[in-house]
Amino acid sequence: MEAVELARKLREEATCSICLDYFTDPVMTACGHNFCRACIQLSWEKAQGKKGRRKRKGSFPCPECREMSPQRNLRPNRLLTKVAEMARQHPGLQKRDLCQEHQEPLKLFCQEDQSPICVVCRESREHRLHRVLPAEEAVQGYKLKLEEDMEYLREEIARTGKLQAREEQSLAKWQGKVKERRERILLEFEKMNLYLAEEEQRLLRSLEREEEETTSRLQDSVACLDRQGHSLELLLLQLEERSAQGPLQMLQRQRCYLGSPPDESSFCSKDRFVAYPCAVGQVALSSGRHYWEVGLNITGDALWALGVCRDNVSRKDRVTKCPENGFWVVQLSKGTKYLPATSTPTPTPVMLTEPPTHMGIFLDFEAGELSFYNVSNGSHLHTYSQAAFPGPLQPFFCLGAPKSGQMVISTVTMWVKE
Secondary structure (H helix, E strand, O other): OHHHHHHHHHHHHOEOOOOOOEOOOEEEOOOOOEEEHHHHHHHHHHHHHOOOOOOOOOEEEOOOOOOEEEHHHOEEOHHHHHHHHHHHHOHHHOHHHEOOOOOOEOOEEEOOOOEEEOHHHHOOOOOOOOOEEEHHHHHHHHHHHHHHHHHHHHHHHHHHHHHHHHHHHHHHHHHHHHHHHHHHHHHHHHHHHHHHHHHHHHHHHHHHHHHHHHHHHHHHHHHHHHHHHHHHHHHHHHHHHHHOOOHHHHHOOOOOEEOOOOOHHHHOHHHOOOOOOEEEOOOOEOOOEEEEEEEEEEOOOOOEEEEEEEOOOOOOOOOOOOHHHOEEEEEEEOOOEEEEOOOOOOOOOEEOOOOOOEEEEEEEOOOOEEEEEEOOOOEEEEEEEOOOOOOOEEEEEEEOOOOOEEEEEEEEEEEOOO
């Protein structure tokens, strides 16, 4: 106990009364008390900041005895510095090994409170009825438990290391897959960009070809319409000239009847059509421009056709009336549809609200054009246009069945381009 008491007194002597810790750079005041230099200076600075007190200049009260001590008289206490250093290094004077209440070594362990106590605490009312063991014995039990816990932790660390290695392997594998996928994506997009560039060029070339073809077709159409307009102007001029003629001259027009002919010899009986009830004009047309009108008095839904044909078409066989077979005609189907006969499987019909009663046919042989008009309302029905006709042509007339009506040629005009 004397050693313990000596250690306690040594600790008290080496402790600053302001910070309650071992001295750091201790100094002595004029009154003989010792403090840490920083602690006494801080204490005096606080005292200097207080108002309402008279103080001597450069003097401050001692925290222990309140005696005024000049600040300039602070003297370093080198001996106390060594004592404080020894107290810090002495294992028996460490604060964690002493009871804070009794300043005695913590040599016992209270099992109920699970805390170390000193011999004075053991005799106190608080711990008198508790189970108490020497600290060394309690430490042995804790050491065993700590060994078990440490062994468990070592196993967990090993298991965690294996899992970490596995996860790192999975991470490396996944990163490899990501790299491979990234390279594949870049390659695919590179191919796609190349394909898009090629597709762009292909579409641009296709658009350029379409532009050229459409431009050429529209230019041809404009030229065709220009020629047609010029022909119509000539036709109008010719009609105006005829309208200025005298009554007898106007009445001297060529007339031809189909369906109920007055004279069968007028239909070229030696070359009559056997397969169809058809007839052709007596004169073959091989040059110039020609215009004739046909009055239609057709009964019911009779089928008929008007136009031109080659002078050497077959009159014995039944063939489709189309340009490939030497026919350039417009024909009526069931009284509502006017169809230009072409070689296409499904020719586009010319739809009319009512069948015409008067049709005009204009032939421009050199231009390779044959146009059909509804004279009743002045509308254009259809135009055949080609580079050139293959040979002389004859006006062509066809009725689907006997006694189905009449076709009357009311006007025939011919002129040659000068």
